[in-house]
Amino acid sequence: FSSNNHPLVLFLDDLQWVDSASLELIKLLYLSEECNYLFLIGSYRENEIDKAHPLQISLENMNSTKPIHYIALRPLNIRNINKIISTTLKCEKEESFSLAEIVQNKTGGNPFFINQFLTTIYNNELIYFDNELKKWKWDVKEIRLRDFSDNIVEIMIQKILTLKEPSRKILQISSCIGNTFNLYFLYIISGRSMEEVVNRLNEPINNSLIFSISDEYKYLLSLELKGNEKEILNSIEFKFSHDRIQQASYSILEENERKNIHLGIARELFSDNKDSDIEENILEIAHHFNQCLDLIEDKIEKLQVIELNFLAGKKAKKSSAFKSAFGYFEAGISCLGENDWEENYSLSLKLYSEIAEASYLIADYEKMETYCSVIEKKSKNILDRAKAFELRTLAFTAGYNFGESLSISFKVLGELKIYFPKNPTDLEIESSYKKLQELIGDKNNSDFINLPLMEDPYKNLSMYFLSLAIPSAYFSLPSLLPLLSFKMIELSIRHGNSILSAVGYSNLGMFLCGMTGEIDKGYSYGILSLDLLEKYQYKNLKCKLYHIFYNFIKHWKEPLKDCLQPLEEAIQVGVEMGDNEYAAYSTGEFCYNSLFCGESLNSIINKSEKYIPLLTKIKQEHIHVVLYFLKQFALNLSDKAEGSSNLKGSFFNIDEALPFFIEKKFGSGAFFVLVLDMILKFLYRKTNEAYNNIDKAFPFIDAVIGIAIVPEYNFYSSLILLSIYEESDVEKKQNILERVQENQKQLKFWAENSPSNHMYKYHLVEAEFYKIINKDYEASINYDIAIEYASTNNFLQGEAIANELAGRFYFSRNRKKISKVYLSDARYVYSLWGANNKVLQLENEFPEIYNLSLDKESLSYLTSDFTSNFFTKTSDSINFQNSGGLDV
Template sequence: MTTPLAGTRHYRTAGASFVGRDEAIGGLTSFLFDAARRRTGLVFLSGLPGSGKSALAEHVLAHRPTKDWVVAFKFDQYLTAAPARFFVAALGTIGNNIVALDEPERTTLCRRLVDAVSPNGQILLDLCPALEPVLGAQPAPIELGPLENQIRLSLVLRRFFQALTASGRRLFLFIDDLQWADGATMRVLGDLVVDPQIVGLTVIVASRQGQDDNPRKLRRALHVLGNPTLDLNLAGLSPAAIGELIGKRAALPAEAKASLAERIGAATDGNPLAVVNVISLMMEQGVIRRAEDGSGDQVWAEAAQGLLGNSAVDVLMRSRLAALDPATQEVLGVAANVGDTFDAALITELTGTAAGLLQGAFETLLHEDILVAAAGGGGAAAADRRSLRFAHDKLQEAARGLWDDVHGDPIRVHLAAARAFSRRWDATGDSDCLFRAVTLFEKAEARLTDPAERLRLAGRAAIAVRLALDSGDPSAGLTFARFGLRLRPEDAWQTDHDAIRDATLDAAEAAYLCGDLAALEAFSSQAAGAARNGLDWVAANRNRLRQKLGAMEYEAALDIAVNMLARLDAPIPRRVNGAQVGAAFAATAWALKGRSMDDLFELPHMTDPRAEAELETLMFASSAAYFAQPNLFALIVFRMVRLSLAEGNSALSAFGWVCYGLAQCAVVGNFRSGHAFGQLALRLVEEFGAEDLRARIHMLFSVFVRQWSEGRTAVAAHLLQGEEAGIASGDLEFATYCTWHRINDGFWAGVPLDRIAPEVEDSRIVCLGYHQSKVAFLLG
């Protein structure tokens, strides 16, 4: 390979020195550096490709105060199934910035961040291992349900940014090409920008005009809380601005310059990327040249007309790259097909080009602004591992197009790159390498013909599914799950039952979290149809039950739960009358006769998986029965108590005991006994470390039991503990129930309105930020 790039320079929009953009620069500068603004601000930059969105944002951010931080990230149109990539990159950049701080600021900030994310810091380390120098060793997080896992990830990220921005440094997040952002990024970003406890944060998003789905999602999140926003749509340059650009390169007479500017503007729609490249090509090809009498420059009209007939951005980018030698075009084509970022070591492996020669070519391409260093791609990485990307996505499209013209389908490159990223994952454990490998393997699925390799890749896809779900991106998880299932042999249910069962259940979980009901039903039915026993059948239907509960389809949820219990050989009637409730209450009271609270606490731990599944199903069913079938709710509570007596306590037993305490108060008026059972439930929460149940137990105990035995001040303190526990564990439903009851109790107890009103409004905003519209409505 040679590097004959002289005379083929690609002129980026930045080369226009922002001619004609004074108003946009002024507006953006004023908004970004408004010292009086505390709430998170949002900037929406839009425009056609090549309108200078990225260059404008980078130019203004370069003039920020030195103590403020910028995190920049660009999404890729060809690599969309990479969960939470922006937040992984952002955390890595922020971690590097923190490590580079001087003492004592570094230690102080690290401590603040550790306190903020505790006890869930490991979740951030799993997402971004580069944070380890900042957070240190962290305890393993408690296991939660799929929806609670998503909520907890969002909460711990928000806690991190709350603590970070409270340090006095403003933080600017610049997200380019938002239209290609993954679902996890959009979900967490939407939560982040409306968090009223995050101060000094500004988010700048750039997106292509006409591709508005993701920007619209952010706008919906902002609508309720009214964050300050700035909208900038970068239109084409005016003829006057184009004339100014021509004047920077050539000494044309005023009339000729104005005429040429009009013609260039008409041919390019004033697109800055097209304009600066057209002017440059005119200079290089002699369309604009010195007059014969030496009096200045003149325009070769015929040649200008031919050039202006091919002045679309896509055409210009292809012409720039077509001027490179074939070997360089080949390298760029391969790079364009492997995703948004790449490095010399990867391209050497894929093309066989000598490392030294390739490194030299990349340096030239960097100098010519065809490639740029990717955000976070520098640092201490070896030169051949420095992360690069194309300077503009239109250049990436052009490189792919030129490569496709010669080679056709890029499946060969996808397969080779997938194997390369798979090897990197083996060596480093970097989840981004695994995500890219699985994404590229899927693109090359038609070439995966070896049964052994397909089975091995199915296992990798299964790991990617779990990592995607843990990263908060069920959409990517569902994509990976479907691919992994397609890789497995047709007789997998007979030859490798456990593996395909687990893969199918993960697919059902991803579908449930995505709200894809058809896929949820299909995967659940597959797993249920192949169930070998009652436990398998219950596992297959668990996400169907969760979905019905979340949709408040309580009768349908009870139908599913009753069938699940029947499969566990623990049938329960679908309809219950008062006589049945009375008999169950009497049987339960008899079973408890003579047992102290210490006796009940010291019951052996439950070990039977069938009993654990029964207890969990009963707890799910109780939520539906409470609203739809009160008699059935009572029967379920009594069943949970007797099951714990027979099989021992588990974490879920705490829910049964607190509900039994509720029944003691509501049914027979035994408030002292009810209080004792509530205390037993809290002791079991501590015994089993059941942080995911703490908010639920505190709410039920405080609202329905404690109020009969303790003063309002004590009850309020316990409800506050429930709020804090629910926020920490992701149980936002019961956290906000605790909020509502605490404030409501204060109102009825006569707390002055001037004290309650501000807390009501603050809590309403927090509930809206947590997407808990029911409690927000009650507070509003």
């Protein structure tokens, strides 16, 4: 629709009110390679958009793919204001400067306010034209003495009060209709003749209070309109020149008069739309009724208003306008009578269920609990009570109360005759898995996709609460996690696929990849879950399924960096769909996987800061803290003021947080902070302190099943163990070698399945092992292989560490020239990573090495012959497949 000969400019105003469907269309148009010669311009009110707003998230995502140019419309400064005044009054800028200062102080530089203020002082004859001198004059002293309000609304009120009463009245009625209104509707609501309405609009138009959007208005006076030309009159629209004018017009109406006008508008709109699709205008109709609820006495009309508010709330929720949705549901509930739970049970239940959910979505857990208590008390059966229990589990999980959350899920599942052991043993898990395998038999993905749909409402409810239990089980009782997914798949096979069956399949995939090591099979179940998502287009499940597949499954076979974009997409979808819990999980995962795949520390800080406001807004405390400890980790390496080998500083303190995590059974949080603290200590050469963290973290490893931090833990544990080998006694040395050998078996398996993620880790540990057993030739080769893999796959931290350890190896062998090359490379890559404090530590430790500043190109030149000789000589004799490794 746009081409070289016919370019298209599309302007979209008030994007702060955009719905999710429109956002998707904007993204499609903007990012499409086929939409050339299209110029998209959008505007929004910055003060109504925070970092958690879907528009802001979408813009940032689009900007990362295709740059967006932002133009901030800031207030005019004194120079601009003075230029406007001097140009208008045809005088020198020096002469008008004192007036410009007053205008700036009164208006704050807002262009609309400037115009109104200048008009006001002109109307008060404080600016006037001197006919004798033939120039404009003004009295600065008198203007300062006059009590002109700083409030633009008050100024506008004074201007509106100068209108003739009929004109003022028509403007006030218009302000009740809205910022934009058409002539026909104003004619109907006003109760005046068409001629009177048109004549009364002239004065506000002439005073620039409103303006006609369409040119047809100019010809109205030449027509003899009777008011029955509905189609013509509906097309003639007017708009307030500024929303403050509408606000001012509205504010001077008496409350009772205002309510009666709204009631007339609401009834007219309802009557005009009830025979057609009311959905399009439902928000407007409900809004007008809600301004006059105390005037509605007829019981039938009250029920209509309740239903209208229910529909309006649902529509607002669908557009992610959760506060507005809450307001509509609250208005509906206020119209319920004392006996409505008995007389209108279904309507009451759905209203209370929706407002309870809206309370959760705006993170008002106190109100949520109030409404949940009513639902629990008034509901007739477990199906109707389910919403209350669901929301409580979500709220408890958000606030670290994982045990409480699980107990609610167990209570509901118990009513549905589903039971689990309190602390499942390995034997119970193994037994359940064998039974599931027997039930699955030879079924493949196609068989699962083509299962019939689950129709039993109680089985569907069981599936729902099994899925609700998964997050709390993951954090506090990991041994329960596989049993939950096994049960979901069993129910799906026996009773058909439910909406949530895909969650069961993907969690089984996570179990297979992260616990049993059946990576190919686990990956296949993950793909199955995405295929079901595609087949049934369950958008409300997209965030959950992306969270599982791209955080727990995909990286075991494919590059970790390829998981980042889908996780960021999951955040946006979760926010849009009101899936606060999984949007929060995806946020943490997006940020910590960005760290693990080698993004710069500055990027980690920026990403954490970007999403902290979102998690604050939706009160997901257990993930909120993740962004703080990631930010602290990055700052400890990059910021001199925060440079500590302990995970503590301005934003996070492990000494305070760790006991709290353990008390709350937040196992994954405990594991993460201990491992990040361990990595810091290792990088700062506090190896004995780092060694202590290895055993501290291990008891919590089941709480991070399937996450990319597990290979990180394996990798750094081995490097730390090998780093203390020389200072250890004979018994401890043997223990170190055995532990590293066990780690390497696991790491080799992971590297075989996902070489881009883990091969550099495997070879670097191999190099350090060969170093301690004095096999320098093999060590040299493995250092270079590790560096090559890390560099090729953009693992900055891996490349830097590998270069540092290689440099230290050569330094220990008194090969200072080669050592300088690797240590200089290490400094360069650490600098790219943003680890400024680590760079400083290296420079202080090796001053003689860093006297000569080398750039990357010169380093590559120096090392080219050296590394090429090694690879030429050894690529066939020692490689990953053929190396015995750790020959102890």
